Amino acid sequence: MGFIEYKQKGYIGIITISRPKVLNALNISVLNEMNRVLEKVDIKTTRCLIITGAGEKAFVAGADIGEMVNLTRSEGEAFGKRGNDLLRKIEMFSIPVIAAINGFALGGGCELALSCDMRICSDNAVFGQPEVGLGIMPGFGGTQRLSRLIGLGRAKELIYSAKKINAEEAYRIGLVNAVFPLEKLMLEAEKMATGIARNAPIAVRYCKEAINLGIEMNIDQAITMEETLFGKCFETLDQKEGMNAFINLSRNKNFINK
Structure with a gap:
């Protein structure tokens, strides 16, 4: 071009x-x-x-x-x-x-x-x-x-x-x-x-959507929208992998500390 x-x-x-x-x-x-x-x-x-x-x-x-x-x-x-x-x-x-x-x-x-x-x-x-x-x-x-x-x-x-x-x-x-x-x-x-x-891409996209749309709503509508997008995160593989990795890392650290 x-x-x-x-x-x-x-x-x-x-x-x-x-x-x-x-x-x-x-x-x-x-x-x-x-x-x-x-x-x-x-x-x-x-x-x-x-x-x-x-x-x-x-x-x-x-x-x-x-x-x-x-x-x-x-x-x-x-x-x-x-x-x-x-x-x-x-x-x-x-x-x-x-x-x-x-x-x-x-x-x-x-x-x-x-x-x-x-x-x-x-x-x-x-x-x-x-x-x-x-x-x-x-x-x-x-x-x-x-x-x-x-x-x-x-x-x-x-x-x-x-x-x-x-x-x-x-x-x-x-x-x-x-x-x-x-x-x-x-x-x-x-x-x-x-x-x-390096962060979860779908979660980042949902954050952008929530911020951009929420700024044009009243606070109650915006919070409701955030709740919906927050819930949608739990349908993603990123959430499963990210949270499980965090839990496993925490367990390993506790084991090492003991």
Whole structure:
């Protein structure tokens, strides 16, 4: 595929957006290609995804302004829906998704990062929703996910002012989970993904489902849903093997201690 590279490393899938000459800007082709890549990910052999950008300057510097400049109202709405459909697919994807943010994450790039389960970034990363400076607004979920993640006041400040923040500030306000030197970013992303991948995959998928759906329910509905998913875990081989292994290990330790 032209703009999306996919690589499998053990149980980890790595998606790289590769338009480095335009700082990996999102256009229709990129959105369509990423959608096709996600549809081909085999969750039986892949337990965690990492999304990053090609090069050392940008994760994704935004949507492609050249492609948007002459859009009509209906075309703009359709472009927003295409982006939102993809980002919602990432957000609700069966397995965890980590954004490894290697530079600029502006506009649609910041929104892409927000759709991932976790975000880690390089120390040269820059974040922002600068759309109002271009006469538009965030159109790929930025007005919704950013406020849910960092709170209404901070989200409104960033969106209304179109200001950019650095990696340190992004970490301080909870936009990212961790900051690393650029040269160590992918190593740390793979380390995080490996830590997730070594756990029971069905249980991890149920956890993601419970968190993502539960946040949109009232607490009583969410707890009921959690109970159902908790019960479903007891139908899995992972539960049988995991608990029996724990019991056997505990017995062996007690025997040794005696």
